[in-house]
Amino acid sequence: MxxxxxxxxxxxxxxxxxxxxxxxxxxxxxxxxxxSLNAELKFFLYLSVLLFTSGIGVLIYQNIDTIGHIAILSILLIIIVVCFYYCFKHSKGFQKTETAFENPVIEYLVLAANILTCIFIGYLQFQYKPFGTHYGLATLVPTIVSFICAYYFDNKSVLTIAITGLAAYIGLSVTPQDLLNNDFYGHQNLSYSAVLLGGLLILWTIYNLRINLKIHFNLIYLTFALHLISIASISNLVDYNEDGIWFLFAIVLAGSSYYFYKISHEIRAISLYVFMIIYAYIGVNIFLFRIFEFIDFSDVWALFVLILPAYFIGSIILFIKLIKNFNKEIA
CATH class of the missing domain: 1.10.1200 (Non-ribosomal Peptide Synthetase Peptidyl Carrier Protein; Chain A)
Structure with missing residues (x-):
C-alpha cells in the first residue's frame, strides 16, 4: 500500500x-x-449507545416486579430530559444544510435520547395504554419525534429510526431479516404499501433537492426506497399468481431499476448501484422463468442445461465490469 x-x-x-x-x-x-482514530472512536461511541439502551431494556425486563412501573418510567424520563437538554443547549439549531456538533459525542447523545424515547413511549403504552387500543399511535408518536430530532440535530442514525418507524406504522418491518419475511403474498396490501412508501420517499428526495433541504439525507431515503420497492416487486414476481399482477410488478421493478441506475450516477452512490444491479438481475431471471413456463423445453432441455453455467459465469463477469466502469465514471 x-x-x-x-x-x-x-x-x-x-x-x-x-x-x-x-x-x-x-x-x-x-x-x-x-x-486517525476518528472512525474507531465513533464506532465505540455508537456501540456504547446500543449497549446502554439494550442494558436498560434488559434491566427493565429482569426487575420489572421489584423496581415498579412508575419508578422505571420516571428514571427513563429523567435520562431523556437530561440528554435532550444538553443536546439542545449545545446545538446550532435547525439549518437546511448539513451541520455538525463541535463535539461528536453529542451526536450519540441525541441517538441515545431518541432510542430511550421510543422505549419510554412503548413501555408507557404497554403498561398504561394512554393511546387506548390505537396501538399505531404508539408507533407514530416516536416516529414523529425521531423525524423532528433527525432534522433539528442533523442526525442520520435517528433518521433511519424514523423511516423504520414510518414503515412499521403501515405494517412493514424493514430490518434485513424481517423485510424478507414480510408476507406480501398473504397480505397483498403490504406490497402496494411498500411500493407506495418507496415512491413517496423518492418524491420527498426530489422535493428536498428543489428546496435544498438536508440533501445529504437523500441517500438514506433512496436506500430504503430501493429495498422496499425491489423486494416487494420480486416477492410478487415469485409468489403472486393472479393473472397480470406479476407482470405489473415486473414493470414496477424495471422502472425502479432504471431510476436508481440514473440517480446512483448522479449522486455517485455505489451502494445504490450495486443493489440496483442485484435486484434487477434477480427480477430479470424470474421474469424469464415466468415466460419460459409457456414454452416447451422437452426437445432442447439438454442444450438449456449446457448453456446455463455459461450464462451465470457471463453474469458474474458482466457484474464486475459494470462495477469497474461505475468506479471509473465517478472517479
Whole structure:
C-alpha cells in the first residue's frame, strides 16, 4: 500500500501536477506514520449507545416486579430530559444544510435520547395504554419525534429510526431479516404499501433537492426506497399468481431499476448501484422463468442445461465490469 501511494505521488510530480517541494512535504508527512482514530472512536461511541439502551431494556425486563412501573418510567424520563437538554443547549439549531456538533459525542447523545424515547413511549403504552387500543399511535408518536430530532440535530442514525418507524406504522418491518419475511403474498396490501412508501420517499428526495433541504439525507431515503420497492416487486414476481399482477410488478421493478441506475450516477452512490444491479438481475431471471413456463423445453432441455453455467459465469463477469466502469465514471 505504501509503495502504491509513493508511486501515485511520484506520477503526480512527473505530470507537473505538484511541485518538488509539495512532493517532499507529502513524503515527509507519510514518514511520520500518523493515522486517525476518528472512525474507531465513533464506532465505540455508537456501540456504547446500543449497549446502554439494550442494558436498560434488559434491566427493565429482569426487575420489572421489584423496581415498579412508575419508578422505571420516571428514571427513563429523567435520562431523556437530561440528554435532550444538553443536546439542545449545545446545538446550532435547525439549518437546511448539513451541520455538525463541535463535539461528536453529542451526536450519540441525541441517538441515545431518541432510542430511550421510543422505549419510554412503548413501555408507557404497554403498561398504561394512554393511546387506548390505537396501538399505531404508539408507533407514530416516536416516529414523529425521531423525524423532528433527525432534522433539528442533523442526525442520520435517528433518521433511519424514523423511516423504520414510518414503515412499521403501515405494517412493514424493514430490518434485513424481517423485510424478507414480510408476507406480501398473504397480505397483498403490504406490497402496494411498500411500493407506495418507496415512491413517496423518492418524491420527498426530489422535493428536498428543489428546496435544498438536508440533501445529504437523500441517500438514506433512496436506500430504503430501493429495498422496499425491489423486494416487494420480486416477492410478487415469485409468489403472486393472479393473472397480470406479476407482470405489473415486473414493470414496477424495471422502472425502479432504471431510476436508481440514473440517480446512483448522479449522486455517485455505489451502494445504490450495486443493489440496483442485484435486484434487477434477480427480477430479470424470474421474469424469464415466468415466460419460459409457456414454452416447451422437452426437445432442447439438454442444450438449456449446457448453456446455463455459461450464462451465470457471463453474469458474474458482466457484474464486475459494470462495477469497474461505475468506479471509473465517478472517479
Amino acid at each position: 505504501v509503495k502504491f501511494e509513493t508511486e501515485a505521488t511520484k506520477s503526480l510530480l512527473d505530470k507537473n501536477l505538484i511541485t518538488e517541494n509539495q512532493f517532499n512535504e507529502i513524503v515527509a508527512y507519510r514518514d511520520l506514520n500518523i493515522f
